[in-house]
Amino acid sequence: MLGSERGVVEEWLSEYKVLPETQLTAYAATLHRKKTLVSALYKVIQDPNNELLEPICHQLFELYRSSEVRLKRFTMQFLPELISIYLRFTASRDRQNNGCIEALLLGIYNLEIADKDGNNKILSFTIPSLSKPSIYHEPSSLGSMALTEGALSQHDLIRVVYSDLHPQRETFTAQNRFEVLSFLMLCYNSAIVYMPPSSYQSLCRMGSRLCVSGFPRQHEKRWKEMCGRVMLDPGFMVQLLTGVYHAIYNGEWELGQEVLDDIIYRAQLELYSQPLLVANAMKNSLPFDAPDSSQHGQKVLKVEVTPTVPRISRTAITTASIRRHRWRREDGFDLTSESNPGSPILHIIPNLGETREGDVLVYLTPETISPDAATEGPEGTFTGEDSINLNDADEGFSSGTSVISQPVGAKQASSVSQRSSSRKAGSVRSVKEKEQPSPSKPSESRESTPRKQPVPMAADTSLEAIELSPLKKHLSLPAGHVVPKANSLSLIRTSSTSSSKSFDHVNGSQASGSGGIDGVTNLSTCNTNRFSTISLQEDRLGHAGEGKDLLSAGAPLTKQSRSPSFNMQLISQV
């Protein structure tokens, strides 16, 4: 340490002591500009044998205790360095030299845990919920996600306490060490914007050293001072990451990323999931283009102009495209005359023109009802609730859409589908289609009609067997069988849910049919069915996207069979 630096520090020590209360504000305004003082202070802190260390720690504490927030922040900037030094001394069991730093850290901690009135400070925040309108959105405009069970259960905004009940601490012990340090880092992070670049550098140095020293990776580093492994705690590492993340984007692009890698290395070796999770996310979301390296210390908060034109082509099947897809009323459409014996799958629901925008008609085939057993693990974590979550996500498919189940004639089957929908408790609202005795009367599906309407018994019995069977049965049947009779409204449907569902069944094992239907169980367990259903769908919607209403019953089969995926579909049936 140079004599001039010593002089600067000594002057600072004496200056504050004689400072009158009235000049505090002016003093605070100038303090942060004293660059030489700051670097001299770092040197003292790093040197455990310096006799100035104790008065400095004392004075830093005095500054922290003052009413002037800028003085507080002046002390705060040294926090990473102090923590770093403290932890390294602890690791090397050289504690007696450590006393004043320990005392300073504990002092700051004890000041921070209490609010102005001396009560325990409780830090909490509200978890926003999309189901509650906010200044940025309205639940209805985000699709019907708002009405899933998961969302409804969180309808009230939840306040979460993330830090409270920290007791006063007189001493550091191995047990409370990281509780205190994590809290200190939390305080640092909450004021990190006000910290000077030197503090960010110190933070990065600290992160790197704590994570790597004592491990083989240390040999790759430029710094050499040996010291054993420093114990770290996952919560502390997450706080450290928060600070480093800020540093990366505010001047320490290179150094920050190096630290990030070091933290990942350490988290991997310690098998700590939390820091690994957060650090992976930080690393993965780094912008591809590094900032200009000539501009060291630049902020890297860029915004780019984004084209408002959707970048995803319209023909691609997305959750949205399925939602967008509306069934238009075809005036004068005559079901009976249009029923095309050559078309095995295309049966139309006419008169659904009144469907509100954004609705999707999802047809519930028995396959959709496949129980959640497929995802069930031996320990049973994958039970009903989990699958509800899957549905929640899948807003376009099941959560908010009106689900028109087949007009099943058999009571048994209808009860099955109802049971399934009630089991999914709100995520799939089954709108029981009114069985129309004549096709001329429009059948309406309204959003939010969860109540079930009675299923008339008058359904055509000849349809029964067919309608209860899953999709592929329709396909494999000779066309003539499937063509509905003139007076029956055919809602036999290829299912769009089935494809969504099969995505969920990652392992591909589809259990099916909720008990009641025997035939279904046998028919829908075929694994290939999953892919073929999807491809069929793509085909269908792809064409629909081009504006050709393939869904009219008159669509020629030839057109379909030309498509390879459709062929695949047929093959898979065989």
Place this chain on the structure above:
Amino acid sequence: MAARKAGSRLELEIERCRSECQWDRIPELVRQLSAKLISNDDMAELLLGEAGLEQYLKENPVKQGASPRGPQLKLTEVRKHLTAVLDRGNLKSDFMQEAKLIMAKLNYVEGDIKEALRIYAWVGLDDLQLVAAPPYKLRMIAEGFSIKGLCLEKLPISASTNSLHVDRDQDTITCYEKAGDIALLYLQEVERVQTASIQNRSPKPGPAAPDQELSFFLETGLQRAHVLYFKNGNLTRGVGRFREILRAVETRTTQNLRMTIARQLAEILLRGMCEQSYWNPLEQPPNQSPLDDPLHQGHNTKSYALSRRPWLYTGENIFCPQENTEEALLLLLISESMANRDAVLSRIPEHKNDRIISLQSASVVYDLLTIALGRRGQYEMLSECLERAMKFAFEEFHLWYQFALSLMAAGKSARAVKVLRECIRLKPEDATIPLLAAKLCMGSLHWMDEAERFAKMVVDCSDKSPEFKAKGYLALGLAYSLQATDVSLRGMQEDLQRKALLAFQRAHSLSPTDHQAAFYLALQLAISRQIPEALGYVRQALQLQGDDSNSLHLLALLLSAQKHHHDALNIIDMALSEYPENFILLFTKVKLESLCRGPDEALLTCKHMLQIWKSCYNLTNPSDSGRGSSLLDRAIADRRQLNTITLPDFSDPETGSVHATSIAASRVEQALSEMASSLQSSAPKQGPLHPWMTLAQIWLHAAEVYIGIGKPSEATACIQEAANLFPMSHNVLYMRGQVSELRGNIDDAKRWYEEALSISPTHVKSMQRLSLILHHLGRFSLAEKILRDAVQVNSTAHEVWNSLGEVLQAQGNDDSATECFLTALELEASSPIVPFTIIPRVL
């Protein structure tokens, strides 16, 4: 009359086409119009000029930063139409304004910036009426502001002096801001008109309006303002502008924009702001902020007003974020729901690019969600969010891995293992993943075979860096070691212990600076009663990590095995000074104290433990703690989990096996048969029951001390406390048996021991006491049978060997008895105060 009606309908149709930018239909409509009303010549000129220009722009889109084009051949016709209108000046002033606006646009397209600016000054752009203007007019005005901004940006700097430079910057931005606001209003109006017409339309609908695509000028107006703010380093205004755009009611056209802006604002909140520098969207921004570049200091408040503003989200009690992370989360959730909507589900090759785009945009959002929620420790919610990402996740390692980690962080171990298995399939070369899985399997899941398999994956892979390989051997050794504790056949037990020892030795040699490797090696040696060797390694471990509680504990136990009880107690006291709330150390302390310092001290320690327990868990009764399912409860539970790291791994203090006591954790009033069947399943160690098990243990320890000093009634009271929590715990029953013995009630004692054994058939202490009673009753062969079983379960329990010797001696089998006594003697010489296996073994 009919003609007039037709005319007005035609005009409406024209207006609609202009609003919806259907320029290709204009010429046809104009022809109809001209046929109807001859006087509308100028109107036709205007419309044809506009349509011509717009068609041209559709075919030759303007791009940001492109050089001016100069006069275009294709536009001469357009210019002719417009000049005609302007020269004649026959039209109403409204239409004249329109003609001027179009003319200015034409000039800009052709590169004549000054002329464009002149026309804007002429038309009085700033004073144009927004109220009651038809949508297309709003679009024109918005474009006008946007073009004016573009012109101002292009104007050479030298034209103005430097001091005015900042002012002009602000003027430019204000133009863009106005353009953006009016553009939003326009889009909202168009959509409103469209939905209204859809509802009123006669059954025969016309062709639906195509999805609106924003023109270059509107897009610029919407985005250029905030881009400039950030470019100038004025974060405060930039954030403010973002918020203004986001607060405007969404339209279909702005969805994509909103999604990106929401994400970008969240990025800025997470990367560039902090709690103390935050101001909420309804507050005035701070006047001075470290966020802003000091060189570009301007006013931080908005400086213009419009006669009409876009619709904002309003309502009573709408949620307004009050904190940094809150706002970021809200924005990210909105962005996520939109990204999710755009998930490309089809997997055909033609959609590969779309799929990648949708994956990327969603992946960024999920990463940011992870950062925001991780900061606040909300791993439970995070795992739910990441579960929604799974629709993108096919063959995407990063999403799978993050999902697995979030499940792990949220404590959903079983699912995490399953997802990790998929991660291993996707990235077999990463050693961390099987290690994580092994850690979970060895933890609360207690899936030892799985753990062994995962550990072998790491070990068998040849090209790993030594530190990971060492970790692999450590995992393997732990799996073997834990299995050894579980198996009941002695041969297998010894085999597993040998394997464990070998694995630990490999780990230690690969990573000599890892205190864990040294510690587990010592522990394994201690379990196989190689006390001096174990002492050597535990000292090494302590040199590497001086305040590791497990190492200190092991050292104390090793000292007690050498019968240096006072030294052991000193070590425990030292460890407790570092870990004052570590119950597992305190339990050992009680035992040591009753041995060295007498029962009073031990009872004091028990009392102390009760106090600590009370301060640690401010719970009232077990049913309360198990009930919580709301996020708040979960959050508390999360934090508790962190606290419990310092708590004993709740193993049976006698046999050390994890599964035995956990039956007691299952429901208190459950039938005995159910309890017995759940014997093998392990309850989650860190669930809400954990603190209660600790409490019961404290009472039982106190009871033991009382029994030791011959005070049955006090002991009974303590046992009763424990029994209130876990009436069916075998430990409780065993202690009851002890009390009965103390009271001389042998029959009762026998009954209690039998009950304890019916719950936990492998409870060695009960077996030993029961056989002693049987011995006294003269039923030697049954006693011998039970003791032999006990020896199978735990071959290092010297009391059992001793009892076995006594029984054999009573039966006259002196040779065998001698051997048993010798074994007992030998084991006693190396027996610690509590079994070594009480020390938790976790990865």
